[in-house]
Amino acid sequence: xxxxVQRTDAQVVRDVLDGDRDAFRLLVRRYxxxxxxxxxxxxxxxxxxxxxxxxxxxxxxxxxxxCRNPDQVGGWLFRILANQCRDHLRGSRRREVPLQALPExxxxxxxxxxxxxxxxxxxxxxxxxxxxxxxQKEAFVMKHLEGLSYDEIAAVMNLSVAALKMxxxxxxxxxxxxxxxxx
Amino acid sequence: MSDDVxxxxxxxxxxxxxxxxxxxxxxxxxxxxxxxxxxxxxxSAPHWLEDRVMAEIEALPExxxxxxxxxxLLRPQPVRLSPALVGLAAALVALxxxxxxxxxxxxxxxxxxxxxxxxxxxxDAPGAQSVAVGGDFDAWRASHALEDPxxxxxxxGRVPVGPGLHTYMFLVDGFQWVTDPQxxxxxDDGFGNRNALLAVADPET
Numbered sequence: 296x297x298x299x300v301q302r303t304d305a306q307v308v309r310d311v312l313d314g315d316r317d318a319f320r321l322l323v324r325r326y327x328x329x330x331x332x333x334x335x336x337x338x339x340x341x342x343x344x345x346x347x348x349x350x351x352x353x354x355x356x357x358x359x360x361x362c363r364n365p366d367q368v369g370g371w372l373f374r375i376l377a378n379q380c381r382d383h384l385r386g387s388r389r390r391e392v393p394l395q396a397l398p399e400x401x402x403x404x405x406x407x408x409x410x411x412x413x414x415x416x417x418x419x420x421x422x423x424x425x426x427x428x429x430x431q432k433e434a435f436v437m438k439h440l441e442g443l444s445y446d447e448i449a450a451v452m453n454l455s456v457a458a459l460k461m462x463x464x465x466x467x468x469x470x471x472x473x474x475x476x477x478x
Numbered sequence: 479m480s481d482d483v484x485x486x487x488x489x490x491x492x493x494x495x496x497x498x499x500x501x502x503x504x505x506x507x508x509x510x511x512x513x514x515x516x517x518x519x520x521x522s523a524p525h526w527l528e529d530r531v532m533a534e535i536e537a538l539p540e541x542x543x544x545x546x547x548x549x550x551l552l553r554p555q556p557v558r559l560s561p562a563l564v565g566l567a568a569a570l571v572a573l574x575x576x577x578x579x580x581x582x583x584x585x586x587x588x589x590x591x592x593x594x595x596x597x598x599x600x601x602d603a604p605g606a607q608s609v610a611v612g613g614d615f616d617a618w619r620a621s622h623a624l625e626d627p628x629x630x631x632x633x634x635g636r637v638p639v640g641p642g643l644h645t646y647m648f649l650v651d652g653f654q655w656v657t658d659p660q661x662x663x664x665x666d667d668g669f670g671n672r673n674a675l676l677a678v679a680d681p682e683t
Binding site: 316317319320323324327328330331332335336341345348349352353354356357358360361363374375378379382416417420421424439440445453460463464467468470471474 | 479484487488507510511513514515517518521522523524527528530531532534535536538607608612618619620621649651652653654655671
């Protein structure tokens with residue numbers, strides 16, 4: 296009899312812990328895109344982002360037995376990835392990124408009329424994001440790009456909602472100042 | 479930025495509830511945030527990522543017989559032990575006296591529920607945002623947070639642990655499992671890492 300493909304996350308976790316390693320593939324399929332979206336927004340490089348996601352999944356596999364709520368394993372994996380991205384940015388930060396030195400990231404590919412002025416705007420936005428602290432960037436990305444609620448972000452970042460709101464506020468203020476500075 | 483605009487951006491106020499001046503600021507912020515969203519770099523995971531993850535997982539070593547035995551012995555569900563195995567475990571407990579951080583405070587209370595020892599755990603982890611200890615005694619939930627009140631990077635905490643032989647590790651910043659460098663004995667976790675071993679004697683014997 297064909298096994299149901301609709302196994303719950305908790306069932307998948309149980310199967311993996313019982314020795315069915317290939318069942319972990321279901322979690323990669325379910326959460327790979329979400330994790331990759333976040334990693335790419337945080338690190339801005341597709342190769343690095345893919346590496347981060349791979350590390351997060353492998354780490355999650357190795358420590359799956361410590362996942363407290365197997366039915367929320369997606370959030371648990373996301374938290375692992377978020378921590379890795381934050382650490383990565385902490386390690387690669389502490390250097391000023393000149394505006395002109397930022398890599399030209401791939402365009403979205405949907406607008407053939409993407410002209411130099413628009414490219415310049417994108418460059419400034421990315422330069423401003425790069426200047427935030429890793430914690431500010433993470434909070435801003437989750438709130439304003441990923442649309443997570445403050446409760447959801449607070450759970451990932453292990454912060455109170457009040458502290459998180461202050462962090463997002465400071466990120467916005469820093470971005471405004473940077474965008475003004477960049478002209 | 480006014481408090482009203484801030485509350486609007488946080489989703490706590492509708493734009494119609496703002497005074498005219500604040501509304502103009504809010505719209506300016508909407509344009510800035512929309513510019514960021516329109517530049518969103520997010521893309522789906524590359525198609526090869528799944529296979530690459532699974533290849534790395536498949537390459538991890540299978541738990542060895544010793545690790546499997548540990549996993550079986552330390553499984554949180556109730557298990558039936560033969561008298562011989564109980565005797566072996568008791569002998570191991572008697573032989574191994576492991577005290578993380580060099581201190582095992584006396585047990586508290588004297589009722590049947592008090593058959594635990596409060597063990598002092600310690601980890602030097604400067605730069606960590608959080609440290610917790612987890613092991614078979616809490617089903618590896620890392621539910622006991624350590625504290626660093628003076629910010630010197632030394633995290634400590636007292637955790638109730640029942641008598642017996644236990645494995646544990648530290649969970650740093652919520653995701654990184656770290657082996658206790660101060661433990662006297664270790665066991666492989668089956669994936670290339672080492673769990674620290676902790677033996678807790680029954681305080682009533």
